[in-house]
Amino acid sequence: MHNTRPTHAQNLYSIISKGYELPTDDYKHHQWLKPLKLRKGSNSENNFNQLLEQTFLDPSKGGRNNTQVENLRRHWRVLLLNLSFVMYQRHWLIIPMHSNYYSEHYYPKRLGIGYRPTKYIAEWLQEHDYVVLLPGRKYKDQPAKARVFPTPKLMELLWSYFLEIEQPIEAPYLIINEPEGKWESIADLPADHPEKLELAKINEFLKPHQWACKGPVQLKYNSNAFQGGRLYTPFQSLPDRRMRLRINTLIDGENICEVDFSANHLRLNLAFNGGVDAGDDPYTTVGAEAGIESRQLVKKFFTIAMGGDNEVGALHACFKEGISKENFQKLKDASLKIFPKLELFNCWGIYAQNFEGQILKNVMLEGVKAGVVCLPVHDAIAVPIEESGWACDEMRYQWDKQMEVSAFARVTTDIP
DNA sequence: TCTGAGGACACCTGAATAAA
Protein backbone atom coordinates (compact mmCIF):
# COMPACT_ATOMS: atom_id res chain seq x y z
CA MET A 1 0.00 0.00 0.00
CA HIS A 2 2.23 2.78 -1.22
CA ASN A 3 -0.65 5.16 -0.74
CA THR A 4 -0.04 5.01 2.99
CA ARG A 5 3.60 6.14 2.74
CA PRO A 6 4.02 8.83 5.39
CA THR A 7 5.95 10.97 2.92
CA HIS A 8 3.02 10.99 0.53
CA ALA A 9 0.45 11.81 3.23
CA GLN A 10 2.73 14.51 4.64
CA ASN A 11 3.18 15.95 1.19
CA LEU A 12 -0.58 16.26 0.69
CA TYR A 13 -1.07 17.75 4.15
CA SER A 14 1.61 20.34 3.55
CA ILE A 15 -0.23 21.38 0.36
CA ILE A 16 -3.54 21.99 2.14
CA SER A 17 -2.14 23.46 5.35
CA LYS A 18 -0.10 26.17 3.61
CA GLY A 19 -2.12 29.36 3.72
CA TYR A 20 -5.11 27.89 5.60
CA GLU A 21 -8.36 29.58 4.73
CA LEU A 22 -12.03 28.65 4.90
CA PRO A 23 -13.66 27.25 1.74
CA THR A 24 -16.06 29.41 -0.26
CA ASP A 25 -19.49 29.22 1.33
CA ASP A 26 -21.68 28.26 -1.63
CA TYR A 27 -23.60 25.15 -2.69
CA LYS A 28 -20.69 23.90 -4.78
CA HIS A 29 -18.62 23.71 -1.61
CA HIS A 30 -21.19 22.05 0.67
CA GLN A 31 -21.07 18.33 1.32
CA TRP A 32 -23.48 15.96 3.06
CA LEU A 33 -22.27 13.37 5.54
CA LYS A 34 -21.10 10.24 3.74
CA PRO A 35 -20.92 6.61 4.96
CA LEU A 36 -17.13 6.68 5.25
CA LYS A 37 -14.93 3.95 6.68
CA LEU A 38 -11.27 3.38 7.38
CA ARG A 39 -9.97 0.89 4.84
CA LYS A 40 -10.05 -2.72 6.01
CA GLY A 41 -6.76 -3.72 7.55
CA SER A 42 -5.65 -0.10 7.65
CA ASN A 43 -2.54 0.59 9.73
CA SER A 44 -4.14 3.73 11.10
CA GLU A 45 -7.16 2.06 12.65
CA ASN A 46 -5.64 1.76 16.12
CA ASN A 47 -4.31 5.31 16.11
CA PHE A 48 -7.62 6.64 14.91
CA ASN A 49 -9.55 4.77 17.61
CA GLN A 50 -7.15 6.01 20.26
CA LEU A 51 -7.55 9.58 19.08
CA LEU A 52 -11.32 9.22 19.03
CA GLU A 53 -11.43 7.78 22.57
CA GLN A 54 -8.91 10.00 24.32
CA THR A 55 -9.20 13.34 22.60
CA PHE A 56 -12.88 13.43 21.76
CA LEU A 57 -15.04 10.77 23.43
CA ASP A 58 -13.66 10.81 26.99
CA PRO A 59 -13.87 14.58 27.48
CA SER A 60 -17.33 14.76 25.91
CA LYS A 61 -19.18 11.70 27.24
CA GLY A 62 -20.46 13.33 30.42
CA GLY A 63 -22.74 11.09 32.48
CA ARG A 64 -23.77 8.77 29.63
CA ASN A 65 -24.14 5.06 30.35
CA ASN A 66 -22.39 2.35 28.30
CA THR A 67 -25.06 2.13 25.60
CA GLN A 68 -25.17 5.87 25.30
CA VAL A 69 -21.38 6.12 25.15
CA GLU A 70 -21.39 3.55 22.35
CA ASN A 71 -23.97 5.64 20.52
CA LEU A 72 -21.88 8.78 20.98
CA ARG A 73 -18.78 6.89 19.81
CA ARG A 74 -20.57 5.99 16.58
CA HIS A 75 -21.46 9.66 16.03
CA TRP A 76 -17.88 10.76 16.71
CA ARG A 77 -16.61 8.22 14.19
CA VAL A 78 -18.96 9.38 11.42
CA LEU A 79 -18.19 13.04 12.04
CA LEU A 80 -14.41 12.72 12.38
CA LEU A 81 -14.08 10.61 9.23
CA ASN A 82 -16.21 13.10 7.31
CA LEU A 83 -14.29 16.07 8.68
CA SER A 84 -11.07 14.42 7.54
CA PHE A 85 -12.57 13.95 4.06
CA VAL A 86 -13.84 17.52 3.67
CA MET A 87 -10.66 19.15 4.92
CA TYR A 88 -8.89 17.84 1.81
CA GLN A 89 -11.80 18.45 -0.51
CA ARG A 90 -12.13 21.96 0.95
CA HIS A 91 -15.89 21.59 1.37
CA TRP A 92 -18.13 22.63 4.26
CA LEU A 93 -19.68 19.62 5.96
CA ILE A 94 -23.44 20.02 6.32
CA ILE A 95 -24.82 19.34 9.80
CA PRO A 96 -28.59 19.98 9.85
CA MET A 97 -29.55 21.41 13.25
CA HIS A 98 -33.16 20.37 12.98
CA SER A 99 -34.61 17.36 14.74
CA ASN A 100 -37.14 16.59 12.00
CA TYR A 101 -34.39 16.11 9.42
CA TYR A 102 -33.01 13.14 11.36
CA SER A 103 -36.37 11.49 11.91
CA GLU A 104 -37.65 11.97 8.36
CA HIS A 105 -34.70 11.29 6.03
CA TYR A 106 -33.07 8.10 4.82
CA TYR A 107 -29.41 9.19 4.96
CA PRO A 108 -29.09 9.98 8.69
CA LYS A 109 -30.83 6.68 9.40
CA ARG A 110 -28.41 4.85 7.11
CA LEU A 111 -25.50 6.47 8.95
CA GLY A 112 -27.07 5.67 12.31
CA ILE A 113 -26.96 9.27 13.49
CA GLY A 114 -29.56 11.29 15.37
CA TYR A 115 -30.26 14.92 16.04
CA ARG A 116 -29.14 15.37 19.62
CA PRO A 117 -25.75 13.61 19.56
CA THR A 118 -24.87 15.16 16.17
CA LYS A 119 -25.76 18.64 17.36
CA TYR A 120 -23.97 18.04 20.65
CA ILE A 121 -20.74 17.02 18.87
CA ALA A 122 -20.88 19.92 16.39
CA GLU A 123 -21.27 22.39 19.24
CA TRP A 124 -18.63 20.65 21.35
CA LEU A 125 -16.16 20.87 18.47
CA GLN A 126 -16.93 24.54 18.01
CA GLU A 127 -16.62 25.25 21.72
CA HIS A 128 -13.18 23.60 21.76
CA ASP A 129 -11.99 25.44 18.64
CA TYR A 130 -11.86 22.32 16.47
CA VAL A 131 -14.29 23.58 13.82
CA VAL A 132 -15.78 26.76 12.44
CA LEU A 133 -19.56 26.40 12.60
CA LEU A 134 -21.78 28.52 10.37
CA PRO A 135 -25.44 28.61 11.44
CA GLY A 136 -28.06 27.63 8.88
CA ARG A 137 -30.15 30.40 7.40
CA LYS A 138 -32.79 30.94 4.81
CA TYR A 139 -31.00 33.10 2.30
CA LYS A 140 -32.78 34.46 -0.73
CA ASP A 141 -33.81 31.44 -2.84
CA GLN A 142 -30.94 29.51 -1.28
CA PRO A 143 -31.59 28.13 2.17
CA ALA A 144 -28.44 26.82 3.84
CA LYS A 145 -28.18 24.28 6.61
CA ALA A 146 -25.65 24.63 9.42
CA ARG A 147 -22.16 23.61 8.28
CA VAL A 148 -18.71 23.10 9.74
CA PHE A 149 -15.11 23.14 8.55
CA PRO A 150 -12.05 21.97 10.54
CA THR A 151 -9.73 24.54 12.12
CA PRO A 152 -5.92 24.03 11.85
CA LYS A 153 -6.10 22.56 15.38
CA LEU A 154 -8.33 19.70 14.16
CA MET A 155 -6.54 19.33 10.81
CA GLU A 156 -3.31 18.70 12.70
CA LEU A 157 -4.99 15.72 14.41
CA LEU A 158 -6.76 14.27 11.37
CA TRP A 159 -4.45 14.76 8.40
CA SER A 160 -2.76 11.38 8.52
CA TYR A 161 -6.00 9.38 8.18
CA PHE A 162 -7.23 10.85 4.92
CA LEU A 163 -5.57 8.31 2.62
CA GLU A 164 -7.01 5.45 4.66
CA ILE A 165 -10.60 6.66 4.45
CA GLU A 166 -12.94 5.49 1.74
CA GLN A 167 -16.59 5.46 0.88
CA PRO A 168 -17.68 1.86 0.37
CA ILE A 169 -18.31 1.16 -3.30
CA GLU A 170 -21.96 0.21 -3.23
CA ALA A 171 -24.99 0.78 -5.47
CA PRO A 172 -26.92 2.85 -6.36
CA TYR A 173 -24.61 4.00 -9.11
CA LEU A 174 -27.34 5.80 -11.05
CA ILE A 175 -28.57 9.00 -9.42
CA ILE A 176 -31.08 11.60 -10.54
CA ASN A 177 -30.15 15.16 -9.76
CA GLU A 178 -33.68 16.31 -9.04
CA PRO A 179 -36.14 16.52 -6.16
CA GLU A 180 -36.50 13.35 -4.13
CA GLY A 181 -39.80 12.33 -5.71
CA LYS A 182 -38.11 11.45 -8.98
CA TRP A 183 -35.79 8.96 -7.33
CA GLU A 184 -38.22 6.19 -8.00
CA SER A 185 -37.80 6.41 -11.75
CA ILE A 186 -34.16 5.46 -11.28
CA ALA A 187 -34.73 2.96 -8.49
CA ASP A 188 -37.30 1.21 -10.67
CA LEU A 189 -35.02 0.83 -13.68
CA PRO A 190 -34.87 -2.83 -14.67
CA ALA A 191 -31.89 -4.80 -13.37
CA ASP A 192 -30.65 -5.29 -16.94
CA HIS A 193 -30.79 -1.58 -17.83
CA PRO A 194 -27.60 -1.15 -19.91
CA GLU A 195 -26.18 1.81 -17.95
CA LYS A 196 -26.92 0.12 -14.64
CA LEU A 197 -24.88 -2.86 -15.83
CA GLU A 198 -22.08 -0.68 -17.20
CA LEU A 199 -21.71 1.31 -13.98
CA ALA A 200 -21.80 -1.89 -11.93
CA LYS A 201 -19.02 -3.29 -14.12
CA ILE A 202 -16.87 -0.17 -13.68
CA ASN A 203 -17.37 -0.09 -9.91
CA GLU A 204 -16.71 -3.80 -9.46
CA PHE A 205 -13.42 -3.36 -11.31
CA LEU A 206 -12.42 -0.37 -9.15
CA LYS A 207 -13.18 -2.03 -5.79
CA PRO A 208 -9.76 -3.62 -5.11
CA HIS A 209 -7.77 -0.55 -6.28
CA GLN A 210 -6.58 2.34 -4.11
CA TRP A 211 -6.72 6.09 -4.63
CA ALA A 212 -7.37 9.21 -2.57
CA CYS A 213 -11.00 10.00 -1.73
CA LYS A 214 -11.95 6.53 -2.89
CA GLY A 215 -15.66 6.16 -3.49
CA PRO A 216 -18.16 4.88 -6.04
CA VAL A 217 -18.36 6.28 -9.57
CA GLN A 218 -21.93 7.39 -10.11
CA LEU A 219 -23.79 8.52 -13.19
CA LYS A 220 -25.98 11.49 -12.29
CA TYR A 221 -28.79 12.30 -14.65
CA ASN A 222 -29.75 15.91 -15.10
CA SER A 223 -33.48 15.38 -15.28
CA ASN A 224 -34.40 11.97 -16.62
CA ALA A 225 -32.89 8.63 -17.45
CA PHE A 226 -33.18 9.16 -21.18
CA GLN A 227 -31.05 12.29 -21.45
CA GLY A 228 -27.68 10.90 -20.38
CA GLY A 229 -25.79 12.25 -17.42
CA ARG A 230 -22.41 13.09 -15.87
CA LEU A 231 -19.99 10.87 -14.04
CA TYR A 232 -19.22 11.76 -10.43
CA THR A 233 -16.83 10.40 -7.87
CA PRO A 234 -15.50 12.04 -4.67
CA PHE A 235 -11.96 12.10 -6.13
CA GLN A 236 -12.93 14.87 -8.53
CA SER A 237 -13.78 17.18 -5.60
CA LEU A 238 -10.15 17.34 -4.53
CA PRO A 239 -8.85 20.83 -5.26
CA ASP A 240 -6.35 21.24 -8.06
CA ARG A 241 -6.39 24.83 -9.21
CA ARG A 242 -5.64 27.03 -6.21
CA MET A 243 -3.63 24.21 -4.62
CA ARG A 244 -2.24 21.33 -6.68
CA LEU A 245 -3.56 18.55 -4.53
CA ARG A 246 -5.37 16.10 -6.81
CA ILE A 247 -2.54 15.74 -9.31
CA ASN A 248 -0.19 14.88 -6.46
CA THR A 249 -2.23 11.88 -5.28
CA LEU A 250 -1.53 8.29 -6.29
CA ILE A 251 -3.41 5.40 -7.90
CA ASP A 252 -2.26 2.07 -6.49
CA GLY A 253 0.89 3.79 -5.24
CA GLU A 254 1.81 5.23 -8.65
CA ASN A 255 1.93 8.87 -9.72
CA ILE A 256 -0.98 9.95 -11.84
CA CYS A 257 -1.63 12.16 -14.83
CA GLU A 258 -4.86 13.76 -16.01
CA VAL A 259 -5.75 13.66 -19.67
CA ASP A 260 -8.16 16.50 -20.59
CA PHE A 261 -10.22 17.15 -23.67
CA SER A 262 -9.15 20.55 -24.89
CA ALA A 263 -11.83 23.25 -25.50
CA ASN A 264 -14.28 20.41 -25.17
CA HIS A 265 -17.71 22.08 -25.10
CA LEU A 266 -16.85 24.26 -28.08
CA ARG A 267 -15.44 21.27 -29.95
CA LEU A 268 -18.52 19.16 -29.19
CA ASN A 269 -20.81 22.00 -30.27
CA LEU A 270 -19.08 22.32 -33.66
CA ALA A 271 -18.90 18.58 -34.24
CA PHE A 272 -22.58 18.11 -33.37
CA ASN A 273 -24.01 21.14 -35.16
CA GLY A 274 -21.98 21.17 -38.32
CA GLY A 275 -19.48 18.34 -38.37
CA VAL A 276 -16.74 20.97 -38.15
CA ASP A 277 -13.27 20.55 -36.65
CA ALA A 278 -12.48 23.33 -34.16
CA GLY A 279 -8.74 23.21 -34.90
CA ASP A 280 -5.87 22.97 -32.44
CA ASP A 281 -6.58 26.05 -30.32
CA PRO A 282 -9.94 27.65 -31.14
CA TYR A 283 -9.78 30.09 -28.19
CA THR A 284 -6.59 31.68 -29.46
CA THR A 285 -7.93 31.76 -33.03
CA VAL A 286 -11.14 33.53 -31.97
CA GLY A 287 -9.19 35.85 -29.62
CA ALA A 288 -6.90 36.89 -32.49
CA GLU A 289 -9.86 37.60 -34.78
CA ALA A 290 -11.57 39.66 -32.04
CA GLY A 291 -8.37 41.48 -31.12
CA ILE A 292 -8.44 40.11 -27.56
CA GLU A 293 -5.19 38.71 -26.20
CA SER A 294 -6.40 37.00 -23.04
CA ARG A 295 -7.15 33.37 -23.87
CA GLN A 296 -8.75 33.08 -20.42
CA LEU A 297 -11.23 35.82 -21.28
CA VAL A 298 -12.17 34.08 -24.55
CA LYS A 299 -12.65 30.83 -22.66
CA LYS A 300 -14.94 32.58 -20.15
CA PHE A 301 -16.97 34.04 -23.01
CA PHE A 302 -17.55 30.60 -24.54
CA THR A 303 -18.45 29.03 -21.21
CA ILE A 304 -21.13 31.66 -20.64
CA ALA A 305 -22.33 31.94 -24.25
CA MET A 306 -22.78 28.17 -24.59
CA GLY A 307 -24.16 27.69 -21.08
CA GLY A 308 -27.05 30.16 -21.15
CA ASP A 309 -30.26 30.11 -23.17
CA ASN A 310 -30.38 33.77 -24.24
CA GLU A 311 -28.05 36.48 -25.41
CA VAL A 312 -29.18 39.18 -22.95
CA GLY A 313 -28.56 36.91 -19.97
CA ALA A 314 -25.17 35.93 -21.37
CA LEU A 315 -24.27 39.60 -21.86
CA HIS A 316 -25.03 40.33 -18.18
CA ALA A 317 -23.14 37.24 -17.01
CA CYS A 318 -20.15 38.24 -19.14
CA PHE A 319 -20.23 41.77 -17.74
CA LYS A 320 -20.04 40.34 -14.22
CA GLU A 321 -16.95 38.40 -15.31
CA GLY A 322 -15.23 41.51 -16.60
CA ILE A 323 -16.13 41.21 -20.32
CA SER A 324 -17.40 44.58 -21.57
CA LYS A 325 -20.38 44.92 -23.91
CA GLU A 326 -17.96 45.90 -26.65
CA ASN A 327 -15.73 42.85 -26.16
CA PHE A 328 -18.81 40.61 -25.91
CA GLN A 329 -19.92 41.83 -29.36
CA LYS A 330 -16.40 41.41 -30.77
CA LEU A 331 -16.12 37.88 -29.44
CA LYS A 332 -19.57 36.94 -30.70
CA ASP A 333 -18.85 38.31 -34.19
CA ALA A 334 -15.41 36.67 -34.33
CA SER A 335 -16.79 33.31 -33.18
CA LEU A 336 -19.52 33.26 -35.81
CA LYS A 337 -17.16 34.49 -38.52
CA ILE A 338 -14.67 31.68 -37.89
CA PHE A 339 -17.28 29.07 -37.02
CA PRO A 340 -20.51 29.96 -38.87
CA LYS A 341 -22.16 26.73 -37.72
CA LEU A 342 -21.49 27.37 -34.04
CA GLU A 343 -24.68 27.59 -31.95
CA LEU A 344 -24.53 30.02 -29.03
CA PHE A 345 -27.09 30.87 -26.31
CA ASN A 346 -28.91 27.52 -26.60
CA CYS A 347 -28.07 25.78 -23.29
CA TRP A 348 -25.42 23.72 -25.00
CA GLY A 349 -23.67 23.12 -21.66
CA ILE A 350 -26.21 20.50 -20.59
CA TYR A 351 -25.94 18.59 -23.87
CA ALA A 352 -22.16 18.85 -23.78
CA GLN A 353 -22.07 17.40 -20.26
CA ASN A 354 -24.18 14.48 -21.40
CA PHE A 355 -21.86 13.77 -24.34
CA GLU A 356 -18.89 14.08 -21.99
CA GLY A 357 -20.49 11.61 -19.59
CA GLN A 358 -21.03 9.05 -22.34
CA ILE A 359 -17.51 9.45 -23.74
CA LEU A 360 -15.81 9.16 -20.34
CA LYS A 361 -17.98 6.18 -19.41
CA ASN A 362 -16.91 4.41 -22.61
CA VAL A 363 -13.25 5.19 -21.87
CA MET A 364 -13.69 3.72 -18.40
CA LEU A 365 -15.32 0.59 -19.81
CA GLU A 366 -12.34 0.14 -22.13
CA GLY A 367 -10.15 0.71 -19.05
CA VAL A 368 -11.87 -2.23 -17.38
CA LYS A 369 -11.03 -4.44 -20.38
CA ALA A 370 -7.41 -3.22 -20.43
CA GLY A 371 -7.01 -3.40 -16.65
CA VAL A 372 -6.36 0.37 -16.38
CA VAL A 373 -7.82 2.34 -13.45
CA CYS A 374 -9.47 5.45 -14.90
CA LEU A 375 -11.08 8.08 -12.65
CA PRO A 376 -13.43 10.68 -14.15
CA VAL A 377 -12.58 14.31 -13.41
CA HIS A 378 -15.16 16.60 -15.09
CA ASP A 379 -13.98 16.53 -18.75
CA ALA A 380 -10.79 14.57 -18.03
CA ILE A 381 -9.60 11.15 -16.93
CA ALA A 382 -6.98 10.50 -14.26
CA VAL A 383 -4.84 7.39 -14.84
CA PRO A 384 -1.52 6.05 -13.53
CA ILE A 385 1.16 8.03 -15.31
CA GLU A 386 2.52 5.07 -17.28
CA GLU A 387 -0.93 4.70 -18.88
CA SER A 388 -1.00 8.25 -20.25
CA GLY A 389 -0.38 7.05 -23.81
CA TRP A 390 -3.20 4.53 -23.61
CA ALA A 391 -5.53 7.17 -22.12
CA CYS A 392 -4.76 9.79 -24.83
CA ASP A 393 -5.41 7.28 -27.64
CA GLU A 394 -8.55 5.86 -26.06
CA MET A 395 -10.03 9.28 -25.25
CA ARG A 396 -9.49 10.54 -28.80
CA TYR A 397 -10.95 7.33 -30.22
CA GLN A 398 -14.07 7.38 -28.00
CA TRP A 399 -14.68 11.09 -28.60
CA ASP A 400 -14.60 10.68 -32.39
CA LYS A 401 -16.73 7.56 -32.18
CA GLN A 402 -19.39 9.26 -30.03
CA MET A 403 -19.52 12.34 -32.29
CA GLU A 404 -19.28 10.29 -35.50
CA VAL A 405 -16.28 12.25 -36.80
CA SER A 406 -12.66 11.48 -37.49
CA ALA A 407 -9.64 13.00 -35.74
CA PHE A 408 -11.54 16.04 -34.33
CA ALA A 409 -10.69 15.37 -30.68
CA ARG A 410 -7.66 16.99 -29.01
CA VAL A 411 -6.31 16.09 -25.59
CA THR A 412 -3.73 17.59 -23.26
CA THR A 413 -1.94 15.84 -20.43
CA ASP A 414 -1.35 17.27 -16.97
CA ILE A 415 1.37 15.70 -14.81
CA PRO A 416 2.48 16.34 -11.19
C1' DT B 1 -37.17 3.37 41.64
C1' DC B 2 -34.52 7.13 40.05
C1' DT B 3 -31.71 9.41 36.66
C1' DG B 4 -29.62 10.83 32.34
C1' DA B 5 -29.81 10.47 27.49
C1' DG B 6 -32.12 10.58 23.43
C1' DG B 7 -36.01 9.65 19.73
C1' DA B 8 -40.26 11.59 18.01
C1' DC B 9 -43.21 15.11 17.76
C1' DA B 10 -45.52 19.61 18.15
C1' DC B 11 -45.15 24.16 18.35
C1' DC B 12 -42.45 28.31 18.82
C1' DT B 13 -39.37 32.28 16.94
C1' DG B 14 -37.00 34.69 13.33
C1' DA B 15 -35.60 36.01 8.74
C1' DA B 16 -36.52 36.31 3.94
C1' DT B 17 -39.76 36.57 0.55
C1' DA B 18 -44.16 36.68 -2.04
C1' DA B 19 -48.68 38.23 -2.36
C1' DA B 20 -52.37 41.33 -1.34
Add this chain to the structure above:
DNA sequence: TTTATTCAGGTGTCCTCAGA
Protein backbone atom coordinates in the same frame (compact mmCIF):
# COMPACT_ATOMS: atom_id res chain seq x y z
C1' DT C 1 -47.14 48.68 3.82
C1' DT C 2 -49.14 44.70 5.71
C1' DT C 3 -49.92 39.90 5.87
C1' DA C 4 -49.02 35.16 4.79
C1' DT C 5 -45.81 31.64 3.70
C1' DT C 6 -41.60 29.08 3.83
C1' DC C 7 -37.79 27.16 5.94
C1' DA C 8 -34.25 27.49 9.11
C1' DG C 9 -33.12 26.66 14.44
C1' DG C 10 -34.90 26.17 19.35
C1' DT C 11 -37.57 24.28 23.11
C1' DG C 12 -40.76 21.51 25.72
C1' DT C 13 -43.17 17.20 26.43
C1' DC C 14 -43.84 12.40 26.39
C1' DC C 15 -41.98 8.20 26.08
C1' DT C 16 -38.36 4.42 26.25
C1' DC C 17 -34.10 2.42 27.64
C1' DA C 18 -30.08 1.18 30.44
C1' DG C 19 -27.63 1.37 34.50
C1' DA C 20 -26.93 2.63 39.37
